[in-house]
Amino acid sequence: GYGRTGIIYYEDNAGLPGNDTQVISRLRMNLDATTSTDAGVDFGGRVRLQWDQNNATRGEQATLNAGKLFVTASGLTVEVGNVDTAFDGAGLLYAEELGSYDRSVGVRRGSFFSYNTGPNPSATYQGLAVRYSIEGLTARLSYVDPDQTGLVADDEELSLSVDYTWNDALELSGAYVTNGAGIDGNDAFFLGARYAVAENARVGLNYLDSDLDAAGRTVWLYGDYTLADGATNFEAYIANNNSDLNETDNAFGIGVNYDLGGARLGASIHRDNAERVTADAGVRFNF
Amino acid sequence: GYGRTGIIYYEDNAGLPGNDTQVISRLRMNLDATTSTDAGVDFGGRVRLQWDQNNATRGEQATLNAGKLFVTASGLTVEVGNVDTAFDGAGLLYAEELGSYDRSVGVRRGSFFSYNTGPNPSATYQGLAVRYSIEGLTARLSYVDPDQTGLVADDEELSLSVDYTWNDALELSGAYVTNGAGIDGNDAFFLGARYAVAENARVGLNYLDSDLDAAGRTVWLYGDYTLADGATNFEAYIANNNSDLNETDNAFGIGVNYDLGGARLGASIHRDNAERVTADAGVRFNF
Amino acid sequence: GYGRTGIIYYEDNAGLPGNDTQVISRLRMNLDATTSTDAGVDFGGRVRLQWDQNNATRGEQATLNAGKLFVTASGLTVEVGNVDTAFDGAGLLYAEELGSYDRSVGVRRGSFFSYNTGPNPSATYQGLAVRYSIEGLTARLSYVDPDQTGLVADDEELSLSVDYTWNDALELSGAYVTNGAGIDGNDAFFLGARYAVAENARVGLNYLDSDLDAAGRTVWLYGDYTLADGATNFEAYIANNNSDLNETDNAFGIGVNYDLGGARLGASIHRDNAERVTADAGVRFNF
Numbered sequence: 001g002y003g004r005t006g007i008i009y010y011e012d013n014a015g016l017p018g019n020d021t022q023v024i025s026r027l028r029m030n031l032d033a034t035t036s037t038d039a040g041v042d043f044g045g046r047v048r049l050q051w052d053q054n055n056a057t058r059g060e061q062a063t064l065n066a067g068k069l070f071v072t073a074s075g076l077t078v079e080v081g082n083v084d085t086a087f088d089g090a091g092l093l094y095a096e097e098l099g100s101y102d103r104s105v106g107v108r109r110g111s112f113f114s115y116n117t118g119p120n121p122s123a124t125y126q127g128l129a130v131r132y133s134i135e136g137l138t139a140r141l142s143y144v145d146p147d148q149t150g151l152v153a154d155d156e157e158l159s160l161s162v163d164y165t166w167n168d169a170l171e172l173s174g175a176y177v178t179n180g181a182g183i184d185g186n187d188a189f190f191l192g193a194r195y196a197v198a199e200n201a202r203v204g205l206n207y208l209d210s211d212l213d214a215a216g217r218t219v220w221l222y223g224d225y226t227l228a229d230g231a232t233n234f235e236a237y238i239a240n241n242n243s244d245l246n247e248t249d250n251a252f253g254i255g256v257n258y259d260l261g262g263a264r265l266g267a268s269i270h271r272d273n274a275e276r277v278t279a280d281a282g283v284r285f286n287f
Numbered sequence: 288g289y290g291r292t293g294i295i296y297y298e299d300n301a302g303l304p305g306n307d308t309q310v311i312s313r314l315r316m317n318l319d320a321t322t323s324t325d326a327g328v329d330f331g332g333r334v335r336l337q338w339d340q341n342n343a344t345r346g347e348q349a350t351l352n353a354g355k356l357f358v359t360a361s362g363l364t365v366e367v368g369n370v371d372t373a374f375d376g377a378g379l380l381y382a383e384e385l386g387s388y389d390r391s392v393g394v395r396r397g398s399f400f401s402y403n404t405g406p407n408p409s410a411t412y413q414g415l416a417v418r419y420s421i422e423g424l425t426a427r428l429s430y431v432d433p434d435q436t437g438l439v440a441d442d443e444e445l446s447l448s449v450d451y452t453w454n455d456a457l458e459l460s461g462a463y464v465t466n467g468a469g470i471d472g473n474d475a476f477f478l479g480a481r482y483a484v485a486e487n488a489r490v491g492l493n494y495l496d497s498d499l500d501a502a503g504r505t506v507w508l509y510g511d512y513t514l515a516d517g518a519t520n521f522e523a524y525i526a527n528n529n530s531d532l533n534e535t536d537n538a539f540g541i542g543v544n545y546d547l548g549g550a551r552l553g554a555s556i557h558r559d560n561a562e563r564v565t566a567d568a569g570v571r572f573n574f
Numbered sequence: 575g576y577g578r579t580g581i582i583y584y585e586d587n588a589g590l591p592g593n594d595t596q597v598i599s600r601l602r603m604n605l606d607a608t609t610s611t612d613a614g615v616d617f618g619g620r621v622r623l624q625w626d627q628n629n630a631t632r633g634e635q636a637t638l639n640a641g642k643l644f645v646t647a648s649g650l651t652v653e654v655g656n657v658d659t660a661f662d663g664a665g666l667l668y669a670e671e672l673g674s675y676d677r678s679v680g681v682r683r684g685s686f687f688s689y690n691t692g693p694n695p696s697a698t699y700q701g702l703a704v705r706y707s708i709e710g711l712t713a714r715l716s717y718v719d720p721d722q723t724g725l726v727a728d729d730e731e732l733s734l735s736v737d738y739t740w741n742d743a744l745e746l747s748g749a750y751v752t753n754g755a756g757i758d759g760n761d762a763f764f765l766g767a768r769y770a771v772a773e774n775a776r777v778g779l780n781y782l783d784s785d786l787d788a789a790g791r792t793v794w795l796y797g798d799y800t801l802a803d804g805a806t807n808f809e810a811y812i813a814n815n816n817s818d819l820n821e822t823d824n825a826f827g828i829g830v831n832y833d834l835g836g837a838r839l840g841a842s843i844h845r846d847n848a849e850r851v852t853a854d855a856g857v858r859f860n861f
Binding site for chain 3 (some may be wrong): 318320321322323324325328330331332333334350351352353354355356358367405406407408409410411412413415435436437438
């Protein structure tokens with residue numbers, strides 16, 4: 001898990017009443033339990049415990065989420081329950097995010113299921129995911145039935161994604177989802193590529209097209225650069241989205257992280273599709 | 288704790304609307320904390336964290352239960368709070384269960400308190416349990432006051448059970464409960480015996496008589512047989528219950544488990560007292 | 575964390591309906607996660623899991639509280655979130671408490687924020703605390719904004735406290751809080767001193783003055799004495815409070831603890847400001 005804290009400023013509090021600048025913290029603990037069979041197959045389960053300052057449901061008290069069970073052998077992992085979905089797991093889908101909070105704006109990714117940190121959408125939610133890794137390749141396939149009793153919801157989500165890294169320099173990532181989030185006809189596809197133009201500099205281009213009108217199509221150009229100290233990393237993105245809900249189609253941000261070795265300081269500043277500015281500064285540590 | 292997942296089929300979904308076949312998973316983590324005094328007495332506490340797929344209250348999110356505290360020395364254990372009750376702890380009470388899900392049908396065991404995986408029936412629930420083990424003998428005594436304020440409920444449950452194993456071959460188990468589940472006059476008693484007719488085969492006979500008309504009296508004949516591979520175990524039971532609620536008094540099932548060394552695969556098929564068929568197949572692993 | 579259980583008697587059940595004598599147990603687990611940077615700075619987070627028998631919200635099931643994050647280096651600790659407040663952390667503020675339950679009566683300490691074992695008062699609660707320790711000195715400063723959105727509550731609590739130990743014999747403790755618990759004008763101050771008159775005997779005097787009329791001003795005289803066995807500790811206090819709500823201004827208690835080395839047995843008896851007698855006996859163990 002990890003912890004992070006700091007301050008986030010959002011112009012006009014993102015259009016809501018309340019202070020523009022607030023302290024936002026998170027504490028996440030993944031509770032894993034595993035065992036191995038005589039043949040070297042690993043079985044395990046995970047429940048997540050998380051507190052999110054200001055969050056309506058996880059703010060007053062930390063909460064537990066729904067569990068998942070998994071089995072792993074020879075690079076193949078199968079998950080059941082509250083699974084990591086294939087589309088959400090695409091390697092570069094969130095590659096443009098900045099700072100200690102891993103934030104970006106101007107991104108309308110559409111709707112699809114992902115690992116639920118909060119409660120599952122229903123008690124009868126059922127996910128199945130398969131992931132296979134070999135050399136530089138990772139392929140994922142997932143299926144989510146939002147209500148396996150069949151009484152409430154009828155449409156199941158199916159998604160797949162593939163990541164490939166070539167020569168430690170070129171990363172490719174593609175994903176497709178159909179009936180995303182269990183919404184009939186809500187398909188989306190994603191393509192991303194990132195290339196290390198130097199040992200300390202990378203440039204990436206992402207493309208996401210969602211059938212949801214409100215989400216539209218997004219193109220990102222992004223990159224990062226590490227200083228000679230090996231600890232200071234600058235990063236930036238520009239995102240173009242064509243949704244009619246935007247006041248402006250272009251959003252962008254720039255950020256910096258400083259590696260403390262075990263923790264990192266980070267800050268970023270962005271302008272979103274409503275032409276509002278947001279900035280953050282904080283610290284994040286993994287454990 | 289343990290994890291398990293797989294599929295369960297129930298004819299006509301056991302008479303409820305919804306699909307007959309569903310994926311049913313569980314993730315259970317027992318959070319124990321213990322300490323020892325200089326004199327070698329162990330003190331400890333336990334809280335359980337559990338997720339149950341499809342469960343109305345533990346399905347969307349894993350939940351915590353009520354705690355218990357215990358002290359152990361020289362084979363004697365005393366528990367306070369959400370205790371393991373004596374009747375529920377009788378060694379053979381669930382001995383007929385089959386497969387990776389440890390299921391059986393056609394069994395109306397009546398009502399009595401047990402260790403609560405969900406919430407306690409009330410915040411003022413108070414249990415006290417004593418367990419003593421020596422050689423092949425284990426004796427248990429428990430007392431549960433469902434409301435120790437005395438404002439809501441008046442009747443306390445008292446139960447006791449004794450298990451004895453003779454020569455690693457014969458197991459005997461008996462239990463008695465009075466005011467079971469805090470219901471005035473709800474008494475029940477249980478007798479069970481299982482004998483190893485060979486090194487790899489056991490046969491058992493259980494008898495349970497509940498004062499609750501709806502539960503009635505149940506007689507079980509059950510047994511299991513392990514193949515020469517030492518890993519494949521067949522098991523079966525037939526249960527006769529005389530409740531007026533049954534369409535047929537006899538229920539039965541047959542199952543199989545395959546030991547993976549650290550996990551097990553299992554499957555079973557049953558016919559219940561409503562003449563419905565149910566079957567399951569899955570995997571279970573302990574950690 | 576720790577566990578404790580035993581019985582508490584309260585005359586007339588403290589004026590409420592219900593039995594006078596009840597079993598009261600607690601199980602507390604602090605879930606900590608920490609990491610260290612290369613420079614030796616420690617980052618961490620804590621969530622508490624607690625079950626309290628008979629408690630309206632933590633009785634049926636154990637609950638999680640809101641998290642806090644902290645960073646520690648060279649004696650300086652900074653906390654964010656659900657913090658330990660300075661006033662509540664004053665070293666002698668609870669020094670008069672007796673027995674395995676650490677109870678006292680006749681004490682109206684007023685209202686101020688403290689580390690919340692239950693939920694935070696709101697999801698937007700934000701605390702910041704600084705603690706510095708060097709030699710025998712510990713200084714604390716804390717700031718709590720009960721609603722950092724500014725939409726609901728406007729008054730922030732500020733508190734500070736200082737503890738000093740001289741020559742392992744004299745302990746001094748002082749604290750001040752303004753806008754305690756976010757209540758405008760609710761200030762309070764505390765002064766305490768304890769002196770070891772012998773190696774096995776201590777005497778203390780505390781003074782707390784709250785601006786809340788219902789809390790008033792309290793003076794405590796308290797002390798403890800350890801027998802030559804080094805394990806049996808007698809302790810007592812008398813508390814004088816001038817609130818108009820009292821039937822009598824003086825409350826007092828006497829208690830004893832016996833150290834088992836890893837656990838302790840304790841008992842105490844008190845008379846409160848309503849002239850009611852309360853007594854307890856139990857066991858407590860840390861882990």
